[in-house]
Amino acid sequence: VARYGKEHKDVTRRRIVESAGRRLKKDGLDGSGVATLMADAGLTNGAFYAHFESKDALIAATITDQLQEQRVLLRQLAGEPDGFTRFVHGYLSPRHRDDVEGGCPSGALLDEVARSSPAIRGAYSAGLLGVADDLAALMAPGAPAGGRRTALGCIAILVGSLQLARALDDPQESAAVLAEGVRSIAALLAAPER
Amino acid sequence: VARYGKEHKDVTRRRIVESAGRRLKKDGLDGSGVATLMADAGLTNGAFYAHFESKDALIAATITDQLQEQRVLLRQLAGEPDGFTRFVHGYLSPRHRDDVEGGCPSGALLDEVARSSPAIRGAYSAGLLGVADDLAALMAPGAPAGGRRTALGCIAILVGSLQLARALDDPQESAAVLAEGVRSIAALLAAPER
DNA sequence: TGTACATCAGTGAACGCGCGTTCACTGATGTAC
DNA sequence: TGTACATCAGTGAACGCGCGTTCACTGATGTAC
Numbered sequence: 001v002a003r004y005g006k007e008h009k010d011v012t013r014r015r016i017v018e019s020a021g022r023r024l025k026k027d028g029l030d031g032s033g034v035a036t037l038m039a040d041a042g043l044t045n046g047a048f049y050a051h052f053e054s055k056d057a058l059i060a061a062t063i064t065d066q067l068q069e070q071r072v073l074l075r076q077l078a079g080e081p082d083g084f085t086r087f088v089h090g091y092l093s094p095r096h097r098d099d100v101e102g103g104c105p106s107g108a109l110l111d112e113v114a115r116s117s118p119a120i121r122g123a124y125s126a127g128l129l130g131v132a133d134d135l136a137a138l139m140a141p142g143a144p145a146g147g148r149r150t151a152l153g154c155i156a157i158l159v160g161s162l163q164l165a166r167a168l169d170d171p172q173e174s175a176a177v178l179a180e181g182v183r184s185i186a187a188l189l190a191a192p193e194r
Numbered sequence: 195v196a197r198y199g200k201e202h203k204d205v206t207r208r209r210i211v212e213s214a215g216r217r218l219k220k221d222g223l224d225g226s227g228v229a230t231l232m233a234d235a236g237l238t239n240g241a242f243y244a245h246f247e248s249k250d251a252l253i254a255a256t257i258t259d260q261l262q263e264q265r266v267l268l269r270q271l272a273g274e275p276d277g278f279t280r281f282v283h284g285y286l287s288p289r290h291r292d293d294v295e296g297g298c299p300s301g302a303l304l305d306e307v308a309r310s311s312p313a314i315r316g317a318y319s320a321g322l323l324g325v326a327d328d329l330a331a332l333m334a335p336g337a338p339a340g341g342r343r344t345a346l347g348c349i350a351i352l353v354g355s356l357q358l359a360r361a362l363d364d365p366q367e368s369a370a371v372l373a374e375g376v377r378s379i380a381a382l383l384a385a386p387e388r
Numbered sequence: 389t390g391t392a393c394a395t396c397a398g399t400g401a402a403c404g405c406g407c408g409t410t411c412a413c414t415g416a417t418g419t420a421c
Numbered sequence: 422t423g424t425a426c427a428t429c430a431g432t433g434a435a436c437g438c439g440c441g442t443t444c445a446c447t448g449a450t451g452t453a454c
Binding site: 026027028030031100106107108109110111112113114115118121122124125128129149150152153155156157158159160161163164166167168169170173176177179180181183184186187188190191 | 220221222224225294300301302303304305306307308309312315316318319322323343344346347349350351352353354355357358360361362363364367370371373374375377378380381382384385
């Protein structure tokens with residue numbers, strides 16, 4: 001004697017996580033309320049706790065999902081020519097700078113994550129190391145795990161440049177920051193190993 | 195017929211801005227309440243609006259002050275040998291990573307600033323371009339304004355690396371990110387100009 | 389095949405709390421006499 | 422010199438509001454008969 005199709009609740013949960021991804025990146029972790037997050041998914045606030053133990057738990061699940069999406073993107077590019085170069089130029093493009101809610105979760109939320117609970121930092125850390133591994137594979141297909149460190153360095157440059165370009169209100173300086181980010185990554189890859 | 199010494203209110207205002215700098219970096223712009231900010235300065239909430247028009251106005255004033263402090267630091271180092279190298283190593287040190295409230299305002303607040311009101315973004319943008327000019331002077335004393343762009347690239351690397359090191363919960367990966375930041379900056383400076 | 393019913397995803401009002409902001413007031417101060 | 426007083430920085434209670442969370446309930450569903 002059961003009621004809904006057995007996958008019904010999973011579908012709803014996924015819908016919440018996906019719309020929460022956009023909302024949290026747009027308004028921040030502190031700036032997004034549970035009622036708003038649920039309304040974005042077409043639900044009311046009361047249903048929230050049937051799906052998540054707390055707001056923190058939703059944030060952790062959403063961050064994991066968002067970083068997983070980044071990995072999917074990186075793996076798609078890995079099959080194409082000039083995948084790494086195209087990724088860097090897309091990441092440091094005016095289009096990505098102006099699309100916070102559809103863009104990289106690290107770029108939108110990194111300093112709030114650093115201030116958050118251990119559960120959220122743990123979800124971020126685990127997810128990001130996966131992203132770094134996929135980025136390393138995209139940079140140098142077939143290279144071993146040593147590439148993770150260089151990939152983390154690339155991520156720091158990408159995220160720092162994107163955030164800085166978003167914060168500056170002068171369009172020329174903002175564009176210059178994006179261009180310098182591309183130059184920095186090229187320089188890092190050309191540099192000799194440690 | 196006046197009451198307090200004429201500089202009394204200015205002194206109090208400065209005290210509020212200085213303690214707000216630490217609190218805002220520690221708990222974020224959204225995470226710091228007016229009552230807490232005033233208690234940090236040894237006052238009660240009601241006095242706030244005798245000093246500032248709104249919480250936004252305090253944040254803008256505090257960001258301007260914090261970036262000015264960064265400029266003071268850079269100018270001090272400009273008088274010492276290896277000033278730039280020492281700055282980079284201090285910025286990307288475990289000590290700075292672990293001292294959010296006493297550290298760089300960009301590292302603590304950049305993505306929240308990008309989400310904030312035009313007044314706050316304007317204060318940040320103006321202040322940061324000043325920081326970039328002082329950093330350019332520290333990098334290459336006597337060089338003209340062209341160095342500002344390279345300095346902005348350095349700042350993006352510094353801020354991105356610091357934030358990423360703070361967000362990762364594995365101490366080894368965190369330390370590796372700091373080391374990669376130093377390597378990226380060295381590579382950027384060694385790279386040929388545009 | 390048609391109907392009664394157990395299930396449970398979702399509703400919406402309510403909880404105590406802290407938010408940014410307002411305001412009537414207090415009381416220490418430096419001046420005027 | 423001593424005192425009355427105008428000033429105004431600071432107090433603390435209160436405002437409406439949205440927060441995260443709880444809970445009694447509703448009502449569409451698929452199953453059992």
